[in-house]
Ligand code: ATP
């Protein structure tokens with residue numbers, strides 16, 4: 001977490017500074033991250049996590065993890081568990097237990113009763129269609145429900161019926177009695193409770209009425225003593241209702257704090273979906289292998305792809321916290337992980353598309369251990385042993401029979417250095433029946449280990465240095481290359497739906513890659529720079545006899 005100490009300031013921190021200076025909230029800063037468990041978290045949520053947990057940490061306050069679980073049909077324990085894991089992995093340390101809005105259903109129900117008794121809420125028996133029709137629109141005020149002036153006792157009796165399950169879904173709702181003519185649609189007698197005959201993942205069959213988000217949220221915040229309730233801009237127009245709920249309950253119910261809601265811009269990334277609902281569609285329709293498919297912008301997908309928590313925090317810091325919506329270039333996210341891995345990932349060699357190179361003058365049967373640094377700029381990371389023998393694999397793309405001087409790789413008749421090893425000269429090629437080159441022959445110069453033969457008389461300049469893996473000691477592995485999941489920069493705006501702009505080349509599986517032997521024992525999620533290829537991460541599909549690597553990000557920006 002120390003890497004975050006120089007987190008830039010932003011308007012939320014300025015608000016908190018001002019509140020602290022004015023002695024508000026008794027000098028406390030308590031935030032919360034309130035996901036609905038209706039899907040896996042995505043990179044957009046990471047921004048909210050970094051903000052809420054980050055602010056709490058910076059001010060010596062606390063941040064709660066609270067599940068906003070008021071829609072039983074869409075929510076599940078699978079989502080609860082995944083969200084918890086993801087927050088934990090990102091480094092969010094919540095205060096006390098994990099909390100659930102559904103833990104407060106009793107108190108929220110009492111709040112509803114208090115509002116009814118004080119004349120601030122009524123049971124509406126209009127049909128859902130009538131309620132929608134009578135709400136009006138932006139230009140026309142709403143129409144009062146014929147049930148708006150029901151007496152307190154009748155409201156209490158009907159609400160008890162709702163609670164007892166003697167009414168059906170859609171027969172009645174509890175509404176706040178505010179103002180059907182308000183220019184803010186959210187204040188036109190919003191629904192506070194509705195009947196749902198659904199089993200809830202956390203409360204089971206205890207309830208058949210469920211409070212709405214707009215009613216649940218301020219009460220949950222107040223119960224938990226939240227001081228600053230940070231949410232995205234789409235809730236701006238809901239803030240008057242948030243305040244109405246808490247102000248109207250003042251004097252009726254006692255809470256430890258009077259929280260305030262502040263809105264910040266949500267994170268939008270080009271080429272990326274940041275909506276749980278649409279990501280769920282990709283999973284349900286089988287366009288990806290699951291929520292943690294490495295192409296998904298979910299936290300679990302990014303993790304499987306090879307992203308580190310530090311890189312995600314760094315990215316969120318770079319994006320900043322503003323009040324105006326904008327679209328961030330996904331290249332910024334890629335740059336964040338590239339910088340992190342460039343600094344921290346050990347180096348290794350892996351040949352993605354192997355072509356055999358036979359060294360004709362290598363002493364028969366000899367295996368030599370070459371030493372290579374784990375990281376070129378960080379000696380403290382130590383060294384590794386790389387076996388060298390008379391047959392190695394090089395990448396198909398590193399050899400041409402003929403090429404001009406711009407081709408800095410192996411060419412027939414010319415020389416390159418095998419990285420950390422000797423200089424070789426290609427002498428011949430061997431073809432299969434179809435005429436395809438299946439083997440390159442070469443000779444090596446035993447005098448060139450660690451020496452620069454650049455200026456050897458009459459030999460010309462070395463073309464370059466290529467990576468390689470010894471054929472007998474190398475480990476066959478699978479490498480999964482990823483490209484962007486969408487061809488459209490704004491997939492959510494595509495008229496024909498998100499599935500219409502999927503990139504058919506978003507996944508390329510290389511079955512026959514060869515990795516240096518040290519990679520055979522690399523644990524799942526360990527990350528490497530495959531020299532000259534990119535940054536890779538060990539996938540959870542790996543087996544000891546067959547590692548699987550995911551491309552995290554290329555060595556440099558490619559778009
Ligand atoms: P989605 O539309 O993907 O379902 P949501 O807002 O409905 O997102 P919640 O589970 O309600 O998802 O979100 C939890 C918190 O994360 C909320 O405070 C929400 O404002 C915040 N959040 C969600 N998406 C983003 C985003 N793209 N950028 C920043 N914060 C976000």
Ligand code: MG
Pocket residue numbers: 036
């Ligand atoms: Mg939501």
